[in-house]
Structure formats: C-alpha cells, structure tokens
Amino acid sequence: MSSPLPITRANPPMLHPGPVNPQRFHAVPVRTHDLDIHLEAGQRVEDAICAAVADAGCDGAWVDMAGLHADPYAFVMPAKSIDGTRVAWYSETYEPAGETRVDMGGMSVGHHGGGPFTHCHGIWTSSDGATLGHMLAPLCTVSRSVTLTATGFKGGRFERLPDDETCFDLFRACPVVPPVQSADAVLMTLRPNTDLCATIEQTARDYGITDGQIYGLGSLNGARFRDAPPMYSAITEFIINSGELIDGRARITLSAVDIEKQIYSGKVQSSDAPISITAEILLRSL
Template identity: 40%
Template sequence: MRRIDHPGPVAVERYVAVSGAAVPIRFVLEPGLAVDEAVAAGMREAGCIGGFVEFRGGRCEPFRYVMPAASSDPRYVAWYSETFEPDGLVDVTRACAIVGVREGKAFLHCHGIWDTIKGQRMGHMLAPLSRVAEPIDVTGIGFRDATFEAMPDPETNFTLFEPVRHAGAGSPKAGAPVLLAKVRPNQDISFAIEEICSQHGIASAHIYGIGSLNGVRFVDGARVDSHATEVLIRTGHFASLDGQTSARLTLDVVDMDGVISSGEIVRGDNPVCVTFELVVEALGN
C-alpha cells in the first residue's frame, strides 16, 4: 500500500475514537450569514457542541474554496491551492462538514461539490468567507458531550481536528453508540473503520466523514494517482457477519488538478494522506 512520510514523529495511536450522546439534527442556514456562523447558530439551537452536517443543495454568494496542492515547504507533504473565488451564485450540490472547535470558537472542516458559472468544481469550502444567499436545509448528527477540537499535530505539522469528550460530561446515554473518530496517515481507511467498530462492539453502522487520501483505488478499476486529495464519504456502511467485518465506502474525490472522481473504493488500498475525520452511527446494537 502507498505510504507518505510526514516530517514529524509518528504518533503511536493510529486512530482515536470517543463515544458521545448524539442526536439527529436538522436546521436551516439563514441568508446573510457566513456559512460557519449559520451552522454554529443551528448547532447552538440544537444544544450541540460538535458533530457532522450535510448540505444537499443550497446557494452561496460570495463563495470561496481551495483544492489540494503540492507543498513547496518541507514542513508539509501537501498544502492548499490558491483561493478560488467564483463569480455569482454558487450552487452547493453536496457538501459534508465536521463541526468542532478551534481557538474557543465553532469551526467547520467542509468538503463538497458545487456548480459555478465555469462548471462543476470540488474542494475545501472556506466557510468563514462563504455567505448563505438563500435558506439552506442541513441535516446531520450532533453531540452534546463530545466534539472535535483543533489541535497542533506534530506528525503532520498541521492543526487538525481531534475527537474529545467534553470536560465534565458524564457517560454517554444508553443506546446504540455513536463515535467521533480520527484516522492518522498511512492507515487504510476501510480497515481503520473496521478496527474502530470492532473495538467498540459495533456490529453494523452508517459511516460519515471527510478527509484526504494518498491516491484512490476504486473497485471498478479506476484510480486517482494524486498523492493529496480531498474526499467526502457519499455513502458509508460497516457490517460484521459471522466474524467477518467489512466497510464499504462510496466517495467523491478531487485531486490536485481539480479532476473529480466518484465511486466505491477498494478495501485495503486507500491510505490516509493527512487525516480523516469520521462519525460512526451504530445501527441496532
């Protein structure tokens, strides 16, 4: 499997997962607000401090985003492109965001696909610089006692989301567990999900999240060779049957040239590049 060497010391733990008391959430992003402000308002109204939200349609103006890019700085194995600033209204076809905290404030890590006047594009939305133009419905999973917190990551030299239990929070409420998780570089994303679920006694689950992979291999034989990509999980499922575990992920991917690819990926041949953030929703456990 492909491997990428980051400049910092390799962390012993290759993934981190914490349980939380989760609730389904649905709210409307109000026009006139920056996307991060609008999402933060909806999360506060739901009484949640972190989680995952999904956009299925919506319009923004202005809209700003970046794509993955090579790094000229030896402190990083990859970086971001220039900021793209499409003219006019941008239609968000599909986007997923991990919601957490950075420097004490609500913060979004958001990947998505959008339609611009120059065609369909994909990348990393700059939520503070993108403004809601029309009401946008979002859905997701919110946590009242856990969140993702942005922390310096010595291995990659990035500031990355880390799942954490909220200070003073008690045990998660009884019921099927829901996990916030992070997978570190060079771990196959499917195998990591299988290990996380197995260690937490989860037999089946929906998987949500975004991250970066070092190239992508699809089950139909298609491939992405870019060493840095931006990825969102379009559909994700985990199942354990008769001692056999399997994670099936269908992804949307953009490479460093802006080429968008989609499809189900191969288990065992899709290593994380920088980080991958997940919400795991157990089913009927």
C-alpha cells in the same frame, strides 16, 4: 482496544516531517441527535451553522451541505507545499462569480481556540463549472433560504490541535466531560498511512457496532476502487458520498480531487485507501 493497524500500501507510505505518533487513530463514543438547521439568505454559513449546533445543546455535528446556495462563495483545493515544510498545502483561494450551489458535501462542526470551527469538503457547481474542494465557510454567505439535515452529537467533539507529525493544525476526536451514557456512535480521526475502511472496521469491533452509517471527509494517499480506475495521486481531498457498515464490513463510496483538479469517484476497495494527512469520521450505529 485492538492492536495497532497494519500500514497499507496502495501507494508508498506518506512520509511527514515530524515524528510518527504511535497512536494512529482516536475514537470517542458519543450520543447522536437528528438536527434540522435552517439558514436564511444573508447569513454567514459558518456562523449560522455553528450557532444552530450550539443552540441544540450539541458538542459538535456532521452537517449534510447538499442544497446550500451561497454568494459570495470561496474555496481552496489540495496543492503541493509552498515551502517544503509539509507534504502538502492549499491552493490559492477561488471565488467564483455569482451564486454557487453545493451538490453534495459534508461539514464537521468542531472547536478551536475557545470557539467553534468547521471543516467542509464537497462538490459544487458555480459559474466555473463543477468542482470538488474545501469550502471556506467563514467567507461564504447564504443566498437562498434552506434547511440542512445534520447529526448532532454529545460526549465528544472535533478539537483543532497542532499535530507534530504532519505540521498541520488538525481536528482530533476528543472526549467532552461529562461522558455520555448509552452512546450510539463513535467519533474518530485517522492518522497518515492508516487504511480508511480497516480503521473504521476495527473501531466498530472495539465498540460493538456491527451495522451503521458512515460519514466523513479527509485526504487519501491514493486509492483503489471496485468500480472505477485507481487514484494514484498522493495529495488529495475526499468526501464520503455514502457509507455503510454491514455485518462489520465498511462499504464506502467517495469522491476525491487531486492537485491537477482531477475528480475520482468510486466504491473503495478494502485495504487500499490509506490516509495521507487526516480523516474525520462519524460512525453511527443502526
């Protein structure tokens, strides 16, 4: 693999309470499969999606959540740490009245403690208006039947594990035995202060990928955009709206929300989108 990535400086580096892990990102080659996930009204969102992924024989998946309607619906947003043991935490749980519609969003389907686990960021509209946040999928119930599109994968998965550096339990890209032959994608997770685009580009070079689709979510310590004002907030959550790798260069448009509930959207400027806590990325070769 290539040498360690340089630390970016869109904001001062994020200082976490634990020791800095020398491995700044994890990458696992996987084989992908297109999936349609049909949900019926009355199903719990997380249970139904995880069951569909397992039934398809996949180790994990990235699910496009656009078009989901749910009632009840629950989510949290980024917030300052309540006890100072971490650099950030989660807000109170929001449970808007009535039905909520997911306008765009993505879900990582992974594994934790012997069973499935999910992580979902998105933009949704409820009785309280439009919001970007972190869906609490176990608390959400499908209110209208819908078919979601997904990318299932084999040979690797997101495994939720304790992280000494950040003092969070975080998804980590991990291999699954047996490894796949003829992988066509890379699953990756990024650590604090690594740059989003630079890490994806380096990983693409490592695995011989020049063109592809980029999916993912995570948190950023500020960002500069090519078509919008910069985001200086250090505690945020983001979702990739659209992402492409073209001739080895990452082209990413994302939306993020900060602790003031301010939403930022734009085309990321290369080397100016450092991770604050983590990012979960699927790079699928074209």
